[in-house]
Amino acid sequence: MAILQVQDVGKTFGSGEQAVQALKPCSFSVQEGELAALLGPSGSGKSTLLLSISLILEPTTGRITINGQTVYDNGWTGVDERAFRRRNIGFIFQQHNLIPFLTAQENVALMMQLNGAGRREAGRRAKELLGYLEIAHRADSLPANLSGGEQQRVAIGRALANEPPLILADEPTAALDTERGTKVMALLRKIARERRSAVITVTHDHRMIAGFDTVYHLDDGRLSRMDQAPAPGLHQMAAG
Ligand SMILES: Nc1ncnc2c1ncn2[C@@H]1O[C@H](COP(=O)(O)OP(=O)(O)O)[C@@H](O)[C@H]1O
Numbered sequence: 272m273a274i275l276q277v278q279d280v281g282k283t284f285g286s287g288e289q290a291v292q293a294l295k296p297c298s299f300s301v302q303e304g305e306l307a308a309l310l311g312p313s314g315s316g317k318s319t320l321l322l323s324i325s326l327i328l329e330p331t332t333g334r335i336t337i338n339g340q341t342v343y344d345n346g347w348t349g350v351d352e353r354a355f356r357r358r359n360i361g362f363i364f365q366q367h368n369l370i371p372f373l374t375a376q377e378n379v380a381l382m383m384q385l386n387g388a389g390r391r392e393a394g395r396r397a398k399e400l401l402g403y404l405e406i407a408h409r410a411d412s413l414p415a416n417l418s419g420g421e422q423q424r425v426a427i428g429r430a431l432a433n434e435p436p437l438i439l440a441d442e443p444t445a446a447l448d449t450e451r452g453t454k455v456m457a458l459l460r461k462i463a464r465e466r467r468s469a470v471i472t473v474t475h476d477h478r479m480i481a482g483f484d485t486v487y488h489l490d491d492g493r494l495s496r497m498d499q500a501p502a503p504g505l506h507q508m509a510a511g
C-alpha cells in the first residue's frame with residue numbers, strides 16, 4: 272500500500288524576476304515498509320520537498336496524498352495540519368531539536384501526551400520505545416548529557432512516538448561521524464522493516480546509501496530515480 276503519493280508537486284519561491292523554482296513538478300510514491308533515500312547537492316530542493324510533504328511548506332502545484340488522505344490538491348485541502356502531522360508523520364531533523372529541560376524519556380512521552388495519551392501510559396511506552404532504540408539506559412538523561420548519536424536516537428524515538436505511517440528525516444546523520452551515522456541509518460532501516468513505516472531519508476552523503484529500497488536524486492529541483500546495483504550481500508542472500 273502506498274503511504275505517500277506525490278503527483279506533479281512543484282514549488283516556486285517568490286515571483287517575477289525574483290522567482291526561484293526550488294522544485295520542478297515531480298511525482299513518486301513510497302510504500303509501506305519502504306526505505307527511500309533522497310540525494311542531491313546543497314540547494315537542490317531536498318528540504319523543500321520534505322517540508323512540503325510534512326505540511327510545513329505550501330507547494331505551488333500538485334497533489335499530495337498521505338495514508339489515503341489527500342492533504343494538498345493545488346492548495347491545502349483543509350485537514351487540521353497539526354493533528355494530521357502528529358498522527359501520520361514523524362519528522363527527524365539534522366539537529367535533534369530536543370527540549371533541553373526534559374529528559375530523553377520525557378521528550379518522547381511528551382509527543383504521546385500531545386496525542387492524547389495519559390501521563391503514566393506515555394511514560395511507560397516512551398521507556399519501551401527507548402529500549403527498542405537501545406538507549407533505555409539513558410532514559411533519565413537530559414539531552415545535553417547525551418552524545419550526538421544518542422541525541423539523534425532520542426529524536427528518532429520522538430518521531431516514532433505515535434507510530435506514524437510516514438517517517439521523514441532531513442540529513443539525520445549530518446552532525447554525526449561515520450560510525451554513528453551508519454548506526455542511525457541502520458535504525459531507520461530496522462524501523463521500515465519491522466514497523467512497516469514508509470521512511471524517506473535525505474542525505475548528501477553517498478557513503479550512506481547502501482541498503483535503500485529506492486534512491487532518488489535531486490539536481491537543481493529536478494527529481495529522478497536512480498537505478499542501483501543490488502548490494503552484494505542481498506544478492507548472495509537471494510541466491511542462497
Ligand atoms: N524560504 C525560501 N525563500 C526563497 N528561496 C528559498 C527558500 N527556501 C529555499 N529556497 C531556495 O530553494 C532552493 C532549494 O533549497 P533547499 O530545498 O533548502 O535545498 P537543499 O535542502 O537541497 O539544500 C535553493 O535555491 C534555496 O535557496
Ligand SMILES: [Mg+2]
Nearest residue numbers: 317318319441
Ligand atoms: Mg536541506
